[in-house]
């Protein structure tokens with residue numbers, strides 16, 4: 507059995523619905539079990555900053571899918587939520603990224619794991635810390651908590667726990 511961590515993000519309404527439906531879709535695959543779910547965070551956009559705030563979260567899964575098969579399934583879930591890939595860093599209904607797959611370093615044309623920028627991004631690391639603070643990021647050879655401790659406070663300030671209220675669009 508393989509243990510993987512997947513990061514999820516959305517900045518087009520209904521953001522929370524896109525995230526929860528994505529997790530349901532992951533868990534509905536007969537070769538995937540969602541074992542842990544992080545809190546949901548509202549996060550300032552990183553990269554292309556002239557866009558709406560994101561909701562971000564992460565999940566831990568057990569899976570018998572290969573990394574390639576898992577990527578294909580994540581892409582199919584994104585496509586099912588109307589994800590278009592016209593603007594590279596632009597707004598998106600749903601983004602699913604394989605952050606870690608066991609402790610493997612994977613580099614193919616389609617997939618790089620650990621996700622190459624995850625160690626710089628508080629919107630990835632903070633939800634991941636909810637799931638497993640001690641998990642090692644193989645490219646850095648440090649735990650998620652250690653890496654977060656070294657991240658500038660300004661990065662972390664852009665990430666706040668999101669508490670959806672009844673009827674909120676998300």
Ligand code: GSY
Nearest residue numbers: 515549550551552560595601629
């Ligand atoms: O990398 C995923 C898409 N993305 C995000 C995101 O999910 N959250 C935040 N806060 N900024 C982002 N910029 C991009 S691109």
